[in-house]
Amino acid sequence: MAAWGEWLAGVRGVLLDISGVLYDGGEDGGSPIPGSVEAVARLKRSRLKVRFCTNESQKSRGNLVGLLRRLGFDISEGEVTAPAPAASLILKERGLRPHLLVHDGVRSEFDQNDMSNPNCVVIADAGEAFSYQNMNKAFQVLMELENPVLISLGKGRYYKETSGLMLDVGAYTKALEYACGIEAEVVGKPSPEYFRSALKEMAVEAHEAVMIGDDIVGDVGGAQRCGMRALQVRTGKFRPSDERHPEVKADGYVDNLAQAVDLLLQHADK
Template sequence: MAAWGERLAGVRGVLLDISGVLYDGGEGGGAAIAGSVEAVARLKRSRLKVRFCTNESQKSRADLVGLLRRLGFDVSEGEVTAPAPAACLILKQRGLRPHLLVHDGVRSEFDQIDTSNPNCVVIADAGEGFSYQNMNKAFQVLMELENPVLFSLGKGRYYKETSGLMLDVGPYMKALEYACGIEAEVVGKPSPEFFKSALQEMGVEAHEAIMIGDDIVGDVGGAQRYGMRALQVRTGKFSSTMGPQEPPPPATSSLPRRWCLLSSLSCLPVPPPACPPGCLRRQPDLPCTSPASTPRCLRDQAEGRAGSAAAQLALP
């Protein structure tokens, strides 16, 4: 078992998935996953840059951040990369007018988008909105277009809420692809463009970043294909489908060959914060040994050791 310093040498930024890593959605907004509020706070105090990278498409970014803040997380709208704002940017750049098959909770994100006389379809996790009538309307819009364009906000198969597993947008996207004989453009994880924009916002290169998520395909596989490192947590959908002691699924063409597992975000070993002014430590992965180090420095090292002891990293 490699130490944090070896396994994650050179990591400068962390992308955190939200659903299944920070919280499980559900009745009353859902519940924070044990220890995740404190883990995010520890990460933010460290020298690592932190950004949130989600495929959430039932809520606007503002509503999602409001919910997370009520659950105790220190997060702001500007720190979240989400698919609906990214889709709006693409629609504007390409002059497209969408027919929206989306949840009412995310519709406000499209307020500035012209939806008259649609020339494409945007599908998101519409929840109860995935009726036959609504799916058929999206199908009809696509079939009437000379060049049908379908955008899917993510393509997850399912996710976990406090009441159980829920179908995500992916199965409905596949149904429209099959019916229309087209391939959707995915806006969200695992799209390389989505990771690229999140990393640009964070100011970190792919090889300097790690993605932490509960989805082996969207989070881990997507991040690795973009050149990032990745950790899969055993919370969220992982804990519902595989059990905490089960090995990871066998590798297939859509899965990464190697990845790390972590019991939960709370087990993430977090490096100490940057040294205060006056400390002579120059290499961030080395312990502070300078005689000029301050008591603050020593406390930071202690925090780093505690994190390492709690780590449960393993390679399949």
């Protein structure tokens, strides 16, 4: 397709979503999407800069990288942009003391934060911890504050595991927004600050980068609003209706990461 050459010409950096692009998670740790391990290796052997961008908020960045390495991916912790460590820094900078509604697997990212007398709520994909009791406690903390602050690690609607689609943090964030009459601050995709942080780490400009993700809104729409190009893979949470989304249209659709890498290595950085 001749248009690929135009869309991908001049790309110097590639941002890769993790869940649904590299692998599908699951109770057993999950499994790589066919062809993705070698696709990452090919990218890293090329002249293109690579950054992994995730909204994963059930695992610490270290545990996520450990899992990916066990699955065969060549990846280091320093190559990953994730919302929990970024949120921890924001809390420190602003003097915020969080009440955490998060998964136990990510609590270690907030070990250096003061959690006494909370003056904000941080919500992430808490999984089974999204009970009425825990949601109501977060609601009560917010309602007791004169200036309530709700920080959400991403705002995804759902994601894909090997067992099927799973409800994501966005639904619970919306519930607290509605109940408290506030708007959450999003740390993670599709926040512009998230993408700018990743671009800064790569030392490339937005117009020189392409995002590859499975989420038409969080990955594709978020990246495009920052001036990046974006490809959507037909793996992970992809649904055929995404190609007819009323507001977001990817620059291109590919069957999987392996096909995306084939196109990038053929046309990018020309």
